[in-house]
Amino acid sequence: MGDRTRPPRGLLAPVTVAVPPGLVPEDDPRRGELRAWLADHPDPSPDDLAEAGLTAPAWPAPWGRDADALEQLLIDDELERAGVRRPSNPIGLGWAGPTILFAGTPAQQERWLPGLLRGTELWCQLFSEPDAGSDLAALRTTARRDGDEWVVTGQKVWTTYAHLARWGILLARTGEPPGRISYFVCPMDAPGVEIRALPDMTGLHAFNEVFLHEVRLPADHLLGDEGDGWRLAKVTLSNERTALSGEGVLWGRGPTAADLVALVRRLDAPVAPVLRDRLVQAWIHGEVLRLLRLGQLQAAVAGRPPGPEASLRKALADDHGQEVMNLSEDLAGTAGVLDGRGPGGVDGDLGDEWSFGFLYAPALTIGGGTFAVQRNIIAERILGLPPEPRAR
Ligand SMILES: Cc1cc2nc3c(=O)[nH]c(=O)nc-3n(C[C@H](O)[C@H](O)[C@H](O)COP(=O)(O)OP(=O)(O)OC[C@H]3O[C@@H](n4cnc5c(N)ncnc54)[C@H](O)[C@@H]3O)c2cc1C
Structure with a gap:
């Protein structure tokens, strides 16, 4: 089992997201208050940030602002601007915390939210199973009630940071015979939790398989009502912060198409016309995505509910990320990307960022809903097309 206090590496690491210029007025009086706080706390600790409600500002007091x-x-x-980074707990802050706020009792919130906000207790998500990914409702893990405990048996997969996490949000079937889905919090060091590493081709160990052998959870680790887990899972999956993603092509992180253009311009190397054409296309797609993001942020600032742009943007951005990363490979030659020298094969240019991105990019159209699932959502919920045929 890994070091549970070490912040996770990789793409899910926390960020403060660069805010497009002009979106937030420079003379907003709240800036003065924040600057005064930052002057008093020039190097704020995770505790300072959590206590000031700055780690998850959208959450209600006392957790946020x-x-x-x-x-x-x-x-x-x-x-x-102050160069302050929030504590790292992406699944805790992004998914588990909002669900605990939505369905947790005051005692559960007191138990789990402080460590989550301070980043001292990392979280993971025990949802996907070998035969339940896109079709998550097909999950088979069960939780049997035994006195004051739940006894959990099953297998999860693709569990990011299971080896680092202190807690996991877990879906399992309850009842006799097991039927409706319930939502639990699982201590990742409980007896019977077996974690096996699934290193990916970037060389990172982020994913794991998690085997649950008769894991005993106290009764009060059930979140919400028994059998109400599917509704809570939807709360978890739909949760998005306002500024969820930046403009980088790897789920908001990493370099952009404009960075690739700038790099090619700087190297001043001859580029085959067909590659130049693809570079222009990629830049255009990058601009469309940047404007869509700006529109989303403007709508949020104006208090308008999120529209279909989020689904559109995800579908477009995932393809775009792969397009940019594949293009960087074609520009550099496979060896140039893989050995970390970056497009043009020149030492010191973007380097690792591009080679890591190229190897990571296939995940973009799988995680958070595959490309096909995104298109089904767009077809059915936005375009009103007939639903896909469902198995009976
Ligand atoms: C980077 C990353 C991090 C992840 N982290 C976690 C995590 O922390 N916790 C967790 O629980 N899971 C995690 N996952 C798993 C992720 O949720 C699943 O991979 C995803 O839901 C797809 O499920 P699957 O892999 O079982 O593929 P499947 O659902 O089996 O899909 C296989 C193929 O069939 C296609 N397909 C499926 N259904 C349809 C349909 N109805 N119509 C048309 N085509 C369809 C898909 O598009 C895909 O091409 C992570 C995945 C990635 C890539």
């Missing part, structure tokens, strides 16, 4: 979209962006902007 009930911040609206404008204030969230303003806080991101001030922290970014």
Whole structure:
């Protein structure tokens, strides 16, 4: 089992997201208050940030500041300018925390939210199973009630950071025979939790298989009502922060198409016309995505509910990420990317970022809903097309 206090590496590492210029007024009085706080806390600890409600500002007090979209962006902007990084707990802050706020009792919130906000207790998500990914409702893990405990048996897979996490949000079937889905919190060091590493081709160990052998959970590790887990899973999966992603092509991180253009311009190397054409296309797609993001942020700041842009943007951005990374490979030659020298094969240029991105990019159209699932959502919920045939 890994070091549970070490922040995770890789793409899910925390960020303050760069706020597009002009979106948040420079003269907003809340900036003064934040700057005064930052002057008193020039190098704020995770505890300082959590206590000031700056780790998850959108959450209600006392955990956050009930911040609206404008204030969230303003806080991101001030922290970014001050070079302050939030504690790292992506699955805790992004998925588990909002669900605990939604369905947890006050005692459960007191138990789990402080460590989650401080980043001292990392979280993972025990949802996917070998035969339940896109079709998550096909999951087979069970939780049997035995006195004051639940006894969990099953297998999960692709569990990011299971080896580092202190807690996992877990879906399992309850009842006799097991039927409806319930939502639990599982201590990752409980007897019977077996974690096996699944290193990926970037060389990172982020994924794991998790085997649950008769794992005993106290009764109060059930979140919400028994059998209400599917509704809570939807809360988990739909949760998105206002500024969830930046403009980088790897789920908001990493370099952009414009970075690739700048690199090619800087290297001033001859580029075959067909590659130049693809570079222009990639840059255009990058601009479309940048404007879509700006539109989303503007809508959030104006208090409008999120529209279909989020699904559209995810579908477009995943393909775009792969397009940019494949293009960087074609520009550099496979060897140039794989050995970390970057497009043009020149030492010191973007380097690792591009080679890592090229190897990571296939995940973009799988994680968070595959490309096919995204298109089904767009077809059915946005375009009103007939639903796909379902197995009976
Ligand atoms: C980077 C990354 C991190 C992840 N982290 C976690 C995690 O922490 N916890 C967790 O629980 N899971 C995690 N996952 C797993 C992820 O949720 C699943 O991989 C995803 O839901 C797809 O499920 P699957 O892999 O079982 O593929 P499947 O659902 O088996 O899909 C296989 C293929 O069939 C296609 N397909 C499936 N259904 C349809 C349909 N209805 N119509 C048309 N085509 C279809 C898919 O598009 C795909 O091409 C992670 C995945 C990635 C890539």
